[in-house]
Amino acid sequence: MLRIEGLSKLCGAERYLDDEPLEGPLKGCLWGMTVRSPVSRGRIRDIVYGAGFNWSEFVVVTPDDIPGPNETYLIENDQPVLAPGYVRHMHEPVALIAHADRDLLRRALASIRVQVDPEPPVLDFRVPPRPEQIQRGTDNVIKQLRICKGDVEKVFATAPIIVEGEYETGAQEHVYIENNAMAAWIEDGPAGDVVVVRGSMQCPYYVLNAVKHALKRDETRVRIMQSPTGGGFGGKEDYPSTIALHAALLALKAQKPVKIVYDRSEDMAATTKRHPSLVRHKTAVDRNGRLLAQKIEVILDGGAYVTLSPVVLSRGIIHAAGPYSCDHVLIEGRAMLTNSVPYGAFRGFGAPQTIFAVERHMDRIAQKLGISPLEVRRVNLLKDGQTTSTQQTICGGTDRHALLERALGETDYARLLAQAEEFNREHPYLRRGVGIATVLHGAGFTGNGEVYLNSKVDVAGLPDGRLEVLAASTEMGQGTNTVFTRLAADAADYATDDVLVGMPDTFRVPNSGPTVASRTVMVVGKLIERAISDLAAQLGGGGSPLRGKALKDAIIAWHRVNGGGSLKARATYTPPPNVKFDDKKYIGDAYATFAWGVCVAHVEVDLRTAAVRVLHFTSLQDIGKVINPTLARGQVQGGTVQAIGWALSEELKFKDGGMANNSLTNYIIPTSDDVPPIRVLFHENPYEHGGGGAKGVGELPMDGPAPAILNAVAHATGCDPLAIPLTPERLMPLLEATP
């Protein structure tokens, strides 16, 4: 099935928020802009509005204009909507202004001086804070988590071989090509005025909760609608709540529609990014490379507010031991408060960071033992019946050893290796190498998260017999609408033309949970199937559930009898049987299921420039049943290229705690000419509790490329890179130090 909205996107007809005509609710729309902090930490002394502007013509919003608590509703609500006299990171929102003339507004914004008495910021999460830098508890720790299995110290006491390593990953900016954009206006409703917000977002109900909380309204007086969203990758998971509140506050004050559209430099400087990480490994192994004990310490830079860091840390530590079996594992993680922009969700959500560390570490264990990187994985890869670090027994029938062997066979790994070695003997300054990574990714929310979410989906039978899927899951390029249509059509035995997927609108769709965590097809897709079979059973009146034409006729007949009524069936999440997780002790089934993958990277390093080029890349993935091969392949290819950027070129530069290279001119994401074709192979093993048999696909592709590429660079050059991005500046000194 072709992407439903594909042609409309190709011919430029798809209307993103900033493309909407300024008619109807947007008639007379003002532009909104954000006044931001010029420093990383300090007390605001004054906000000086520049001379030469008639400020009475502008709408100005300060914290005093917030009707409810000045808090952005999320895990801890510690992030203000507008900084109340005290700023904790560079570019933090301080006030808002609006005007109809965008150029005038820009000049006016530039005239505003936020005067701050600076206080000492924390800008390096790796070093313990000094007393004057403490801003949370006694140690700036946002969250601490621990996984303990067996007794590592006992093993270390007698272990024959111990391998240690310290690995670092940098921040990463999402660079969705559509910048953040949000509009708000006020409408009349039966219970008083309604604040309507429409814009680019992943999670309409997150936005709803945030707007309700800070505006002190219930859900009958706040309405959130998604507009077509030009990419998210996690970057539009929580930050849209902030922008929605900003637009809503301006609209309330102005009593006019207001639109906030970030430009690229503002979007890059002010919004969330991937958490930087430092991961330390200490591993006991035997001479064959068998893992005897893994002790792992994970430290994340959480940035200036709690936001999503506790959950990112959670996913990070659960993935930190890799897809391996080991009886003694201790993982300790902490997220640190700093005065950076809050770090947030980004495809993989902590897992790519810890998987980078463990996959580099596995290669270094092999190196130390003089065995091949394949061998160390063959000896340790999980088999069904063995347990993970949280003592989850792996089952499901995917043979990870067979996946590895298939990837090696399909890439002709042995020949690639031999060719690279021969090439390196002859070539004066180019070096080639091959690297692998074996990865896992927990699908859906961690632990009991899906149970707490309690997601709901409605399916409506329309008067003409068609079906409409009503869910809050958003399309942001990954193909939600196309896959939902396919799953619904298959469940009802309908033509895909007879299925509609409603645009998320909190007045119309129930909360099917956020569009994150590779959960949409697996979890929400399954709910669609259940809602349809429920509808079919209802109309079948106790007989066998209706399908196809019989269902369509029954829906039409129902509407004839119940003219004007609404025919809907609802499905609510129920967890697969026997999934149990203790979220205090971190013991049990961290995820209902895992997706598995193997990456093989073939690289070339130029010893003159220290530039790394990926020559070939193959990704083999077990994502359950593949619902739409073109879309699934696109997810893997896009995720892989995003990971190649993270591994090699995407480096955030900071100045005084703010992003200094906040432009696409010097924050370097890969172009078509920087990457090879990404070869994608699927291993299809349907997962019975997933929609259409699918597990998640969105994030797994992000996990393997960085370690596979660095392992390949190590193979090519003999040097030992431990940190990404591995820019030429970082690689050059390593090459110089390598004999």
Added chain:
Amino acid sequence: MNSNAAHKPVCAESDAITIAFTLNGKSHTAKVAPGERLLDTLRYGLALTGTKEGCGEGECGACTVLLDGLPANSCLVPAFQVRGRDVRTIESIPAERLGPLLESGATQCGACTPGVVMTAAWIRDHRSELQSFTTRALMAGNLCRCTGYDGIIDGLERWIASESGGRS
């Protein structure tokens, strides 16, 4: 038509410049401010919102139009400079020609897509003169964060193959 006009850059009447140019094959006049970007004239002045802004500084290619037949970043072109010239936007490309790009998965979120299609259309029309470059090299001015480029490159190659010899 002019439904987004309220968000077009404004300037004093005496500073406005009137230009005549060809837009998607038809002659056209527009009044533009001295510092106005062609991108804003198209999007806000003429409601041709198919052309997107991704970076505003000539890096991403989301704003690509064909200016006298060559791809140009409309965010870097002052509107007054198109006086007397030929401008083609995504709105001039008929949807029914884009099948190969749809089938290959060339679009995901779609934000880069109109720019990608304009560059691709130019490559397709001039492939024989551009022999010494790979399609990957020719597409390098259009950033896409979703597809990893394979869907775009495959689609472009299928498009070239399916319409070989034909011109837009």
